[in-house]
Amino acid sequence: MSSQTQSFDAKALRETVLDMAYAGSTVHIGCAFSIIELLAVLYRKHLRYPGNDPHATGRDYLVLSKGHGVMAQYACMRELGWLKDEAFSAYFADGSELKGLSDSRIPGLEVTSGSLGHGFSVGVGLAMGAKLRGTDQKTFALVGDGEVNEGPIWEGALFAAHHELKNFMVIVDENGFQAMGRTQEVLKLGSIQAKFESFGFEAITIDGHDEVAIDCAIMQLWASNSASPKALIAKTVKGKGVPFMENNNIWHYTRLDPVTYARALSAVDGRAP
Template structure:
């Protein structure tokens, strides 16, 4: 997609792909034949600029087709560079960072009041946690005892213009979530077995406390020249770099 659309935001998509594939493959409840099933669990991609990772999952589910993928970011394509609620499987239009969690809290609250058993997963970037609405949403989630809400933090240590430590130090995220009365676990965000076990553990705690999973990730994971290189927040692939990335990714999956 990034190569076909001459698009950016590739590094931040690589940091969340295992998290998303684990959610779709093992934990979320949805009707594969109907992306708009009203009984579905919700996935709010608050860090909407990482949407290529979600599009890849939606393609695997059959909710997007090959034409969608090949025409990513082209004129007339329905796949834009940020999450868009008009795309089947995308719950929110996001990319204005810091607001997706509030939407997720609303979805979790509605499900709780209906006693529907639906869960809401809100995936946020560590950089957007320095936005005030995140903390307001956390306060309300604890107040409303939304134990059907799970906040998943893509803690890759970077945001658009530098490291999170340079822009706004976050300190111990696990301790901060715990202080807001969340159940919290920290996990390797690229270890699918560890991710799945942590999600199962948190979801088994029916105690009226919202959940948080702090996933330690690597921006650009899987491609040597992208890993922890923040220039790949806005860099584009040329033919040579694209070919090298494919060789490395295909070698890792062999």
Template sequence: MEELREKACRLRLQVLDMVCSKKGGHIGGDFSEMEILLQLYCREMNIDAARPDAPERDRFILSKGHSVEALYAVLADRGFFPAEELSCYLSFGGRLVGHPNNQVPGIEMNTGSLGHGLSLGVGMALAARLRGLGSRTYVLMGDGELAEGSVWEAAMAASHYGLDSLCATVDRNGLQISGSTEDVMRLEPLAERFRSFGWNAIEVPDGNDFAQLGAAYALARSTKGRPSVVIAHTVKGRGVSFMEGRAKWHHGVPAEAERLAAAGELEAAMRDGR
């Protein structure tokens, strides 16, 4: 576990570099979802960068496509492309676009418009069942995006078809671009809402904690006959004190002094094993 915590700090530093050097990105959501991504890519999913098209691979869809910088850092770390390419993020003619696209090794589907990912996951889970494959499908959604009606169309279909190989995660950081999700468009009682749609809803009190995430995904894996959703209560901007829990860091770009302060905090945390 120690190793993953260190990795989370190191990749946050990479994300900070990407966002600051190109003056764009969604750092708040990158930081809230970092442990979720690492838990899935390092502990849960059956994926192999050497065989990115293997039919039996598990699938991942970043439905909250704006938080792509963290995904790029994780994919590079897992060997899907060289880490040096992270410097090409947002560059003219490059493939590291500001939202996921499937020209990048390891990315299955293009996302960025919210509310599509769960439906894509339903299709992938159905395909795996039809082909008799044991693949699991993981979809990471933002909480703000749950206001999209298509999410609930997909939620209905997933339980209708009893897709227990489908595991959604909600990065429940509580903030969207305009402020609190509960002020913008109330989501609670979120777990009950998913349950009423026939889902196994698992609440994770600290969604930035690897052990808690691991327990939730194990529970999801052992739940048969219905899809599971992990509602991971995370902290937007997690890891940098002045970003944590502040909506302005949804897509804020740190000024140079802020960059230095953020880097200092992340480096200290990495040293201290926090």
């Protein structure tokens, strides 16, 4: 597996995200916080990087289709030693290589995403390539529930089911929000699990902040004898870990100031703000 020494502690990962967001005076904190536990479990146990090399030929693929949540992935990549501390203190400074969206020029980021819906299809292509090569590589594509509104998601889902890409798993971060409001109000989705099942996926819905449940669900899906692609629907809280950010969609685009930064760090540390 990718990391047998790193703990990927959710609290520490959230602190790193806050430090980055404050240093760079940047946004997308809430949507990074909703995927912290999902990424922690994936990197801790389920993603394979031979030699801890993000370029390794036989690696598994993690496609962050909701590219605006990339600070959470950067935090994990820091634990792996793929990113140095100075990249975080200089986040968004002149000359910084780290962007506010996933960028494939950074080792460890498989796609350039941010134009929502496209990363999913790239992930399907990676899974198809692995199947054609006869490798045991797995592909995970992490998408947002608002992103599920996009047509390319369902075109890719049809392709994945038709070609029986049992090595492909989509993880839906169902936090109930998108940039402009509640997902239910912008475009109703109904049951996301039922939708993926109707497209030929084997699907499970879990609490996306329960690391044991995440781990068990991933193992259950991969252990299935079905040739179907997999879907893990993760019910999450946007802004999870900081009470004044939780389910408060202004933290999609709001920047930290010295007061809110201190309050958020105190909340993550478990101390009174």
